[in-house]
């Protein structure tokens with residue numbers, strides 16, 4: 506794919522175009538993201554280099570966090586998160602631009618919530634009904650329009 510806004514001609518790139526800055530994972534891009542967030546973790550607000558707000562004997566290090574773990578770590582999908590908020594289990598969650606959890610990206614935390622009793626039997630029943638209806642609808646749709 507050719508991004509035409511970057512080109513003066515097909516032979517010569519636009520003079521102001523700096524390819525390195527277009528790369529989503531350069532330090533300067535992450536620096537700009539951190540600046541936008543005032544050098545704070547989007548999720549807990551801990552400030553880079555200062556003591557962490559939750560782990561008070563640890564200095565905050567900001568890392569590139571996914572908003573949605575199913576999408577590439579680039580552009581708007583990057584939020585700064587401290588080393589504690591950006592843990593391995595982050596892949597379970599979808600965050601908004603303010604670092605708040607807005608969705609679930611994996612089955613595991615739902616299953617665990619059921620096992621631990623965080624969801625009531627009524628909620629589990631409701632989830633079961635929802636999923637059954639959804640699966641039926643998809644099967645019906647796929648049956649009417651078979652995939653080639």
Ligand SMILES: [Zn+2]
Nearest residue numbers: 546549587590
């Ligand atoms: Zn944090």
